[in-house]
Amino acid sequence: MCFFFIILYFNIFMDVGYTVQEVEDAQKIRRTVIDCFERASLPSVSEEEKKRILHFAIVGGGPTGVEFAASLHDFVNEDLVKLYPGIKDLVKITLLEAGEHILSMFDKRITSFAEDKFRRDGIDVKTGSMVVKVSDKEISTKEMKNGGEITTMPYGMAVWSTGIGTRPFIRDFMTQIGQINRRAVATDEWLRVEGTNNVYALGDCATINQRKVMEDIAAIFKKADKDNSGTLTVKEFQEVLDDICERYPQVELYLKTRQMNDIADLLKEAKGDVAKESIELSIEELKTALSKVDSQMKFLPATAQVASQQGTYLAKCFNRMEECEKNPEGPIRFRGEGRHRFKPFRYKHLGQFAPLGGEQAAAQLPGDWVSIGHSTQWLWYSVYASKQVSWRTRALVVSDWTRRFIFGRDSSQI
Template sequence: MASSSRALTRFGAAATRLSVAEAVRPYANFATQPILRSPAAISNAARPAVFRQFARTYANASAPAPKKKPGKIRTTFKWLWRASYLSFIVGVGAIIYDGYLDRNPDDQFTPDPTKKTLVILGTGWGSVSLLKKLDTANYNVVVISPRNYFLFTPLLPSCTTGNIEHRSIMEPVRQILRHKKAAVKFYEAEATKIDYERKVVKISDNSDIKGTINETEVPYDMLVVGVGAENATFGIPGVREHSCFLKEIRDAQAIRTKIMDCVETAAFKDQDSSEIDRLLHMVVVGGGPTGVEFAGELRDFFDEDIKKLIPEISPRFKVTLIEALPTVLPMFSKQLIDYTESTFKEEHIEIKTKTMVKKVTDKTVEAVVTNPDGSKSTITIPYGLLVWATGNAVRPLIKDLMSQIPAQKDSRRGLAVNEYLVVQGARDIWAVGDCAVAGYAPTAQVAAQEGNFLARLFNNMAKTEALETRINELSSNLNLKPGNVTEITGEIEGLEKQLRHIKDIKPFNYSHQGSLAYIGSEKAVADIAWLNGNVASGGKLTYLFWRSAYLSMCFSSKSTRLFITYDYINKLLARNRVLVALDWVKAKLYGRDVSRE
């Protein structure tokens, strides 16, 4: 018995030097021995020591190992991942819901035929901004335009190189009108004449497929003219015949086709060296935002895509920007002008300022350059592609209307309007956008604000008319119902108070929000109005701001009603915004499409 006790004691001591798992296993084996099955076999002195050792070992084996607390960085990333995952799920759901609302709008009702007929000409910035804010239940609204879509023109230069697909910056007008409260009529037609004496608009069908009726008249009570302007050639010979303009979708498509024609022809077998230099010389006339952005997009296209696909001709590619003024981007600050010019120099884009184009042929541009000493010299520039991106001219429709109105005889650049955008000398006619002369630059930003102003004006006019009608009805009932004089008088006073508030609409005042321009190499310049001054910036961070700003400005025809954040999500999840963002991602991952068509 003494030897057994000593053995058990030595075993307990050895167990402390083993691992927990190894220490517990021998006790299970010893439990099968006869000595442990007989409690009397263990002395009273040895029993407590053995049991205490067994208890300690068993407790250590059964206790869970202490868990190591995760660090703060790991916890932060864990919550960030969860938030990102949740945001992705919510975003996808919101996009699906937004698309459902777009495809399933609320039912519309037919407006009262006794109400006034409001005719809107054009589907540009001014007209579409008016339509989006206008309460169509107050009028019989008719929209007339030769194109059945709205075009987001700031991103048009990106379409010429395949960075953005043209469908992504087009929004069907009927899609916009379908989401209005009251039904709106739309005619895809060209307005050929405005007879302001008879208050009718003559329209003609300009589509390729003609019906039995090609011309007709549309009467109006109120007319908004927003037909824009056409490209100005300044009477320079050959411009209209040999240049590409950049104002419509078909212009961007024509430029894209011609770029690839020049590239593929230059890569043709045994092509003459001088002809290759001519074909790969792209000339842009106009140093405004459109011309500068197109030059930057063109340079990126060759550096990032053509250079990889056709490396043998890429070093001979050249871009020249011609501007008649002393600087490009004259609406920007001098700091940003200098930054743009230095960036173009790094990108090997040649800028020719103080250069006036005098003649254009199918292969050359003749221009007069004013030298630093004041002397002038004539130069001839061979080109493969010539893009004309400067100046606006009055459309024939506007010229004809101006000739009918004596008060417009001194106006040269468009319809002169007053502070409420009413065409001077005409009844019930308003004008917005590039066809109107309101003392502001002909930009999309001005046209959009003019359209929003007219929407508020027309909505107030309708409310005013309804209140005045109600006041007249109540006033006539004062003598018929003498017992209700106090009640009727109180209602009239309340309506008159509303009327005074509604009538107090201030004249149109343009608020400049700033100017943006892309200059290539993922750089942009921005001159943004901030408080009482301007903030000027340029570079890659400004490029990200340029993209986010243009993405947020893309139009949307629907009004998403998702929980309480519908205003934010509507701004974020517009159809065109999603398409433009996907185009940017696709071009970054797979490159621009170099197909000819």
């Protein structure tokens, strides 16, 4: 019997003192926010110190940083100001982003809407600000728009949302398998950890090392050249194209990017003005035809959507393992004989949301469909609830939302 060790790791973001990996971590951050208001309300605190304590700085203008800034703004302006009306005008929220825009991975329409909305809401969006130092009370940034000038701002609470970190357990595991100088565990397209036989990794602790076409060009040519003529016809290449696209998805993506109808158009580029029926390529000409294909390779984002699809994929593979011993369903092996036991994992992007506060959200869905506004927030509620693991959890989530609409957010430190 084989034993499979699955690594699953989610890490959302970090503030200066906490990591957000569990519900308890989020509760600590909420208590810290409330504590800032408590300390700023003390009569012995000076006006300048109150402004520092009530300055909340979020580093990173990606989806996590934007959502946190929006949620914090709503929490402060809808709930906390009712309890601390005397200091409401001293509250400041700053969003720091090293790039030119926040939400740079979204459509430009969403980026523009989010920046305009944040400025209307009073959230200070500083783009082109790279954080170079964080002390207990101050953040130093390099302002790209001012020739790299270093500026310093005081803060009461800082949240770091520019990426993910690696847990000590994962670092120790990577050391044991010889993957020392990496930020994530390297796996193949079947999510199997490189250098192991029965260890699988998924989630944002891992990254897929997708094989390059140019690394296997000789094996591809040999497999396609069934008559061993030393040249490759369009028909011969077409017969293995489906397996090539399954094993090397960058080929299919490259054809779509170039708006080519079939592989013959690509091969014709390498051969010149020749009729498709008479195209015969040598291995060197095939290398020329596929030389730019690997430029289309992309790394998967470290999101729950990717991890969820990976988990579903692995579950199906494990359940069908005995069956696939007899009837392999994967593509042809270009570096060996026979076929692979399973098709490689392929991520299907189903869209992404960015809650922007004030019961508004932005969505970028497949087909270049962009939706922004209040209706999109309700769409986000629907998707979020539908992704819960049970009806009990869905009911609890919906009841929490309902209580918030009626009574506001919980402002206690319990």
